[in-house]
Amino acid sequence: xxxxxxxxxxxxxxxxxxxxxxxxxxxxxxxxxxxxxxxxxxxxxxxxxxxxxxxxxxxxxxxxxxxxxxxxxxxxxxxxxxxxxxxxxxxxxxxxxxxxxxxxxxxxxxxxxxxxxxxx
Amino acid sequence: xxxxxxxxxxxxxxxxxxxxxxxxxxxxxxxxxxxxxxxxxxxxxxxxxxxxxxxxxxxxxxxxxxxxxxxxxxxxxxxxxxxxxxxxxxxxxxxxxxxxxxxxxxxxxxxxxxxxxxxxxxxxxxxxxxxxxxxxxxxxxxxxxxxxxxxxxxxxxxxxxxxxxxxxxxxxxxxxxxxxxxxxxxxxxxxxxxxxxxxxxxxxxxxxxxxxxxxxxxxxxxxxxxxxxxxxxxxxxxxxxxxxxxxxxxxxxxxxxxxxxxxxxxxxxxxxxxxxxxxxxxxxxxxxxxxxx
Amino acid sequence: xxxxxxxxxxxxxxxxxxxxxxxxxxxxxxxxxxxxxxxxxxxxxxxxxxxxxxxxxxxxxxxxxxxxxxxxxxxxxxxxxxxxxxxxxxxxxxxxxxxxxxxxxxxxxxxxxxxxxxxxxxxxxxxxxxxx
Ligand SMILES: Nc1ncnc2c1ncn2[C@@H]1O[C@H](COP(=O)(O)OP(=O)(O)OP(=O)(O)O)[C@@H](O)[C@H]1O
Ligand SMILES: [Mg+2]
Numbered sequence: 001x002x003x004x005x006x007x008x009x010x011x012x013x014x015x016x017x018x019x020x021x022x023x024x025x026x027x028x029x030x031x032x033x034x035x036x037x038x039x040x041x042x043x044x045x046x047x048x049x050x051x052x053x054x055x056x057x058x059x060x061x062x063x064x065x066x067x068x069x070x071x072x073x074x075x076x077x078x079x080x081x082x083x084x085x086x087x088x089x090x091x092x093x094x095x096x097x098x099x100x101x102x103x104x105x106x107x108x109x110x111x112x113x114x115x116x117x118x119x120x
Numbered sequence: 121x122x123x124x125x126x127x128x129x130x131x132x133x134x135x136x137x138x139x140x141x142x143x144x145x146x147x148x149x150x151x152x153x154x155x156x157x158x159x160x161x162x163x164x165x166x167x168x169x170x171x172x173x174x175x176x177x178x179x180x181x182x183x184x185x186x187x188x189x190x191x192x193x194x195x196x197x198x199x200x201x202x203x204x205x206x207x208x209x210x211x212x213x214x215x216x217x218x219x220x221x222x223x224x225x226x227x228x229x230x231x232x233x234x235x236x237x238x239x240x241x242x243x244x245x246x247x248x249x250x251x252x253x254x255x256x257x258x259x260x261x262x263x264x265x266x267x268x269x270x271x272x273x274x275x276x277x278x279x280x281x282x283x284x285x286x287x288x289x290x291x292x293x294x295x296x297x298x299x300x301x302x303x304x305x306x307x308x309x310x311x312x313x314x315x316x317x318x319x320x321x322x323x324x325x326x327x328x329x330x331x332x333x334x335x336x337x338x339x340x341x342x343x344x345x346x347x348x349x350x351x352x353x354x355x356x357x358x359x360x361x362x363x364x365x366x367x368x369x370x371x372x373x374x375x376x377x378x379x380x381x382x383x384x385x386x387x388x389x390x391x392x393x394x395x396x397x398x399x400x401x402x403x404x405x406x407x408x409x410x411x412x413x
Numbered sequence: 414x415x416x417x418x419x420x421x422x423x424x425x426x427x428x429x430x431x432x433x434x435x436x437x438x439x440x441x442x443x444x445x446x447x448x449x450x451x452x453x454x455x456x457x458x459x460x461x462x463x464x465x466x467x468x469x470x471x472x473x474x475x476x477x478x479x480x481x482x483x484x485x486x487x488x489x490x491x492x493x494x495x496x497x498x499x500x501x502x503x504x505x506x507x508x509x510x511x512x513x514x515x516x517x518x519x520x521x522x523x524x525x526x527x528x529x530x531x532x533x534x535x536x537x538x539x540x541x542x543x544x545x
Contacts, residue, residue: 020429022428022461023425052436052449052453053432053453053457055457055461055516056458056461056512056516057457082355084313084316084447085354085450086316087313087351087450087451088447088451088454088523089351090312090351092458092519092522093505094513095347095350097513097515103353103354105319105356106356109325109356313447
């Protein structure tokens, strides 16, 4: 299932809509990094509300997406991590790997965060 | 039971079993009435309506005959479970249930005695068939009740825990969770799950966890707290921990707990102020407030 | 529902199938909330290791009963290269690939029971269980 990438002003939004295969994850990563460069976006929001599992692969991929877009001048925020998913990620030991990645409650909060970062 | 006499071989046991089933089916109304009367006399039916008594007693009666006939107990098992659910829910006691089943066992037994009293061999063979079935049913029902009781107790404990640690919304986007009492692994898990759900439900941005009321904070408790903080952060919320005394922090650091991940503030008041600053509220004294007005 | 489900694992899409089936069975057993996510995450880690290190294998998900307790048992098996040093592979952060090295130790933390049997050249079988 392909993740659409939406442009909203200076930002890119990737709303994940269902469980993603590893290949889909990597494609999303490539497209985001690519588009950030092309469009000179200042921020990226990856909405993971629809994910019912975030395993080590998903976490690793999201983190490297964030680091790669940052190198290209865009801050990435992960929004919508569900309570159960957060709980399970902590048990798995994945949180450490997310320490340098920004998170926000939902899309609105993610946008507000990016506005503060880029305009404030 | 001792060895079975020669004349009661497998075939005659099967025949006698059929005969018992027929007997109990024929006498269904009479025996069921006797059973209900005896239970009423013993006060075992307190709290049940007439319709309930009629339907439950008929179902139990027929289920028992079914077990006798087929030697299969899964229907009895299923029925016992629902009976237990309903019974426990309505506050029926184990005396009522087990007393009721013992009474039924007596009613069945007595009627066998009446029927076969002239033929002691046949009677003893009949009892050999009937008793194990009756005992098995009795134990199924008793176990179902014990299981159900335990389930209810567990649920109540969980509910009490949840009430005893409220997550309070003090203002928009700010939650406070005052923890009182010991924290073991299970409670830590329950607290974390409860907090994470509340963060989502209230769209919280800042959470103050106050542990003033936690008697001992050891490395386990601290690590659990760190996990709670990390999970909250994944959801986009910041956690401030208050009520961790300087001495305890010192000890924890000495034994190697990495407290750098905990955002700590001395007391609850200070924690709320810090939270307000994070949320962008300005904390002002009442005097200042009057001036502004 | 059957007491046991087998999911062949040979592409990354199979990982999703395996964890969805695991989740469904776990729900049927009576697990809820975080436990469902935890079980699905463990399946995800084990299935991905199969793809990554063995190429293909299978995930078996079964109902389990122990006295009055019900649970779920997941077996992840493959005929791949095996793990030379299991104790090392179980350490947080150890990876021979480009992973975080959290899959196996993480799955152990997530589940109530964990067992791994691996023989170089023969394959690897990881069995995990969770009880209600
Ligand atoms: N099924 C398997 N067959 C062969 N080797 C395996 C298998 N599963 C794990 N391993 C070995 O054990 C190591 C640790 O596995 P683990 O799942 O913990 O981490 P990872 O897969 O390297 O990274 P992560 O799972 O965090 O993405 C792997 O790097 C690999 O060498
Ligand atoms: Mg792995």
